[in-house]
Amino acid sequence: MADTGTLSFKVSPVSPLAPDGRYLARKFYGRFMAGMITVAALVGVSVLWLILGYVIVRGAPAINLDFFTQRPLPYGEVGGGIAPSITGTLLILVVAAVIGVPVGLGCGIYLAEYGRGTIVEVIRFCSDLVAGLPSIVVGVFVWALLVRQVVGNFSGLAGAVSLSIIMIPIIVRTVEAVLLLVPYTLREAALALGVPKWRMVISVVLPSARAGIITGLVLSVARAGGETAPLLLTTLGNQFFSWNLLEPVGAIPIQLYNYAVAPYPDWHTKAWGAAFVLISVIGILSTLARVATRGNNR
Amino acid sequence: MMTRNADNETSQPGAWEVEGSPNFARSGGVGADDVFKWLVYIAAFAVPTVLVALFILLVIDSWEALSRFGLGFVTSSNWDNVKEQFGTLPYIYGTVVTSLLALLIATPVGVGAAIFVTEYAPRPLRVPVSFTIELLAAIPSIIFGLWGFFALTPLMRSTVEPFMKSVVGPLPVVGSLFQGPSVGKDLFTGGVILSIMILPTIVSISREVLLAVPTMQREGMLALGATRWEAIREAVIPYARVGIAGAAILGLARALGETMAVTMVIGNSSRKITGSLLTPGYTMASAIANQFTEADNPLYFSAIVGVAALLLVVSAIVNVAARLMIWQISRGGAKGGNRG
Numbered sequence: 074m075a076d077t078g079t080l081s082f083k084v085s086p087v088s089p090l091a092p093d094g095r096y097l098a099r100k101f102y103g104r105f106m107a108g109m110i111t112v113a114a115l116v117g118v119s120v121l122w123l124i125l126g127y128v129i130v131r132g133a134p135a136i137n138l139d140f141f142t143q144r145p146l147p148y149g150e151v152g153g154g155i156a157p158s159i160t161g162t163l164l165i166l167v168v169a170a171v172i173g174v175p176v177g178l179g180c181g182i183y184l185a186e187y188g189r190g191t192i193v194e195v196i197r198f199c200s201d202l203v204a205g206l207p208s209i210v211v212g213v214f215v216w217a218l219l220v221r222q223v224v225g226n227f228s229g230l231a232g233a234v235s236l237s238i239i240m241i242p243i244i245v246r247t248v249e250a251v252l253l254l255v256p257y258t259l260r261e262a263a264l265a266l267g268v269p270k271w272r273m274v275i276s277v278v279l280p281s282a283r284a285g286i287i288t289g290l291v292l293s294v295a296r297a298g299g300e301t302a303p304l305l306l307t308t309l310g311n312q313f314f315s316w317n318l319l320e321p322v323g324a325i326p327i328q329l330y331n332y333a334v335a336p337y338p339d340w341h342t343k344a345w346g347a348a349f350v351l352i353s354v355i356g357i358l359s360t361l362a363r364v365a366t367r368g369n370n371r
Numbered sequence: 372m373m374t375r376n377a378d379n380e381t382s383q384p385g386a387w388e389v390e391g392s393p394n395f396a397r398s399g400g401v402g403a404d405d406v407f408k409w410l411v412y413i414a415a416f417a418v419p420t421v422l423v424a425l426f427i428l429l430v431i432d433s434w435e436a437l438s439r440f441g442l443g444f445v446t447s448s449n450w451d452n453v454k455e456q457f458g459t460l461p462y463i464y465g466t467v468v469t470s471l472l473a474l475l476i477a478t479p480v481g482v483g484a485a486i487f488v489t490e491y492a493p494r495p496l497r498v499p500v501s502f503t504i505e506l507l508a509a510i511p512s513i514i515f516g517l518w519g520f521f522a523l524t525p526l527m528r529s530t531v532e533p534f535m536k537s538v539v540g541p542l543p544v545v546g547s548l549f550q551g552p553s554v555g556k557d558l559f560t561g562g563v564i565l566s567i568m569i570l571p572t573i574v575s576i577s578r579e580v581l582l583a584v585p586t587m588q589r590e591g592m593l594a595l596g597a598t599r600w601e602a603i604r605e606a607v608i609p610y611a612r613v614g615i616a617g618a619a620i621l622g623l624a625r626a627l628g629e630t631m632a633v634t635m636v637i638g639n640s641s642r643k644i645t646g647s648l649l650t651p652g653y654t655m656a657s658a659i660a661n662q663f664t665e666a667d668n669p670l671y672f673s674a675i676v677g678v679a680a681l682l683l684v685v686s687a688i689v690n691v692a693a694r695l696m697i698w699q700i701s702r703g704g705a706k707g708g709n710r711g
Contacts, residue, residue: 103598107491113483114492117504117574120567124510124518131521179414187411199419205690206425206683207628208512209656213679214425216663217432221672238421245418271407299511302630302656306663326513330631333517341521348514359509 128348135346145312145328148337155347157314161323164316165232165308166298173237173297174244174290181248186274197249204242211238212303220307229315229322232308239300240293247289251282288362295358299351301326325351426683433677435670444677448644450658452665457674459681464644465558465652466682469633470626472562472648473569478619480566481573488574489581490589490603501578508571516635519564524636527563528555532649535559550647556638559648564632569622576621576697580614581607617696624689628682630656655682 139154146153180200184193212235219231255278263273279286304310310327311320325347332344430437436457437444447458488501532553540549549559584607592602608615638651639661653661655678666672 099598099601103600106600106603110483110487110491113480114487114500114504116480117484117507117570118500120570121503121507121510124507124514127518127522128514176414176417179411180418183411183415187408188415196415196418199422201694202687202690203418203422205624205686207630207656207686209628209630209659210425210429210679210683210686213659213663213676214428217672217676218428241418241421269404271404274407295509299513301511301513302660305631305660326511326631329513329517330635333520333635344517345521348517351511352514355509355511 125352128345128352131342132345132347132349135342136349140343140346140350144314145332145343148335148340153343155323155325155328155343155350157311158323158325158328158347159350160314160316161229161308161311162298162325164318164322165229165236165304165324166294168230168233168318169236169240169297170290170294172233173240173293176237177241177244177289177293178248178286180241180245181252182274182279184245184249185252186270186278200242200245203238204246206238208239208300209302209306211235212306214238215303216306224319226319227307227309227321228319229308230318232304232322232324233318235303235307236297236300239303240297243293243296244289247292248282248286251285251289252278254285255281284365288366291358291362291365295355295362298358299326299355301330305330426680429676429680429683433673433680435673436677437673437680439670444674445681450674452662452671455668455670457670457677459655459658459674459678461644462653462655462658462678463681465561465637466627466654466656468558468648468652469561469565469637469654470623472559473565473626474619474623476563476566477569477573477622481570481618481622482577482615484570484574485577485581486603486607488578490599490607501574504574505571507567508575512568512629512631515564515568515632519560519632519636523564524555524560527560528553532559536649547646548648551645551649553649554638554651556636556651557649558637558652561633561637561652561654562648564636565626565629568629568632569625572622572625573618576618577611577615580611580618580697583614584610613696613699617693617699620689620693620696624686624693627686627689628656630660633657634660655679 139152141154141159142156143152143154144157145155180196184197188196215231215235215238219234220227224231259277259281260273263277264270268276304324304327308324308327309321310331311323313323315322329344329347329351332340332347335341440447440457443458445459445463447456448460448464449456449458450461451457484500484504488497492500532549532555535549536553540546588606588610589602592606593599597605633654634657637654637657639653639657640651643650659675659678659682662671663675666675
């Protein structure tokens with residue numbers, strides 16, 4: 074008893090919990106900061122809805138059947154759409170996936186199943202660095218290599234290559250992460266049955282991580298589908314339908330850009346329409362990816 | 372019987388004893404196993420190969436400009452493709468100014484939102500709030516650009532910039548940042564749009580770092596009679612300091628290389644460096660996007676590739692620094708607990 078009395082006297086003659094002015098000031102300051110922090114969160118959340126709202130409200134009027142089936146018309150003619158960009162984006166994405174998925178998948182399998190020691194760290198580090206590359210730098214690389222040297226002109230192939238470089242690190246990271254979640258007992262069981270390692274990977278490990286892998290692939294496609302800067306430098310865009318990979322091919326983001334920077338209000342509406350299409354596709358892909366993960370063993 | 376079931380998908384009809392052994396023999400020979408292994412190895416080594424090839428190609432292609440102008444390539448502010456003078460200082464300046472401004476706006480908002488999610492929000496709000504902010508990361512750059520071009524720029528010109536000029540303009544030092552006519556398409560707007568784009572990066576990583584702070588830290592502080600905010604300031608933020616800094620720097624890395632959104636709102640006209648944020652400018656990335664089609668002579672081409680090489684080096688350094696900081700906090704969480 075005596076001890077506590079001395080102690081409290083030494084520290085402060087008044088209990089720190091007594092509601093004096095200083096306490097009220099601290100309490101008020103705490104409330105104030107809580108308010109500021111809530112405002113910060115509100116700002117963060119509302120920015121997304123603000124942008125989505127703009128895209129929906131201003132983009133929806135542009136959406137009609139022609140928008141999906143017609144090619145862009147010169148200014149002054151009524152109608153026209155973004156069909157060549159839709160087919161072009163599909164073509165480029167398919168080719169990009171054909172290049173990027175095997176490499177990304179293989180690299181992810183290597184990191185999770187085959188790699189040993191520092192080399193794993195090095196490759197993982199390189200993959201992270203590629204993920205952090207500004208997309209325009211990837212564009213300049215492919216532009217300098219394919220457009221100016223190997224192919225000689227802007228081409229769909231160059232666009233696909235640049236998008237595959239953007240896709241690969243995303244695939245690598247998700248594939249490695251989901252493969253590491255596969256329990257070791259499954260691998261051991263397979264190997265104990267005398268299955269060679271490649272069969273173990275293909276028939277046991279990959280199928281049990283299927284949902285996660287699909288999620289990674291879909292997310293990488295969603296990300297690549299919205300990229301603009303590298304495509305601008307590599308395929309340049311095309312107003313007409315083109316299936317020739319060695320020629321410029323249209324793409325939705327490039328068409329959007331061209332519509333947006335033109336001085337005609339009608340084209341601005343079409344730019345918002347293209348944004349609406351792009352965001353819907355990305356939204357659908359992201360939702361699919363999420364559903365695929367949820368349906369899995371986790 | 373068990374063996375058969377496990378192997379069922381591919382096995383030919385036959386006695387189960389025989390089935391295991393040809394498999395075994397096949398794998399021992401020329402080796403499907405080896406083939407698969409080498410395919411995987413090739414895929415794995417393709418990633419560093421692309422990185423190295425990219426770096427080497429950019430250096431080779433920019434060599435002509437780099438060797439001709441030497442240090443002047445980064446210190447001169449004269450970029451004139453007609454007279455073949457290529458100094459990138461205005462582009463570097465534009466990139467640095469817009470990125471720092473973005474960081475200045477997005478860090479308090481982003482960390483605040485992360486603190487809201489981890490410390491203040493009622494449980495049912497936590498996931499929706501952080502999920503909504505992280506959705507921003509899925510929106511393509513070009514759509515931010517479109518929104519910036521048609522919605523943000525007019526707002527900046529008519530409201531925000533005149534307001535900043537009247538409030539901040541008369542102040543002694545920072546006032547010089549807000550001089551000149553409000554044009555809307557300028558470094559200031561570029562910084563604002565970038566701050567929105569790096570927000571999800573900062574929020575998601577700060578949130579992870581804050582979640583890694585042991586609850587004991589908070590409880591200890593609260594037990595001493597601290598208010599909630601005091602506990603956050605004295606016990607939570609110092610613990611997560613390094614990781615939050617890493618989150619901000621990762622945001623910076625994203626801001627440095629962002630192209631389309633900035634290109635659409637930054638003006639792309641003036642090449643002069645003035646102290647004011649209300650000047651149209653260029654960033655390194657927007658300069659590339661705007662000028663690559665004009666690169667008809669070899670020196671001009673080389674100079675543009677040089678800008679890309681510069682951007683590559685800067686963003687790689689910033690990225691590695693950020694990753695090291697985040698890695699440090701996630702590895703040595705206990706060490707980060709010592710406040711100093």
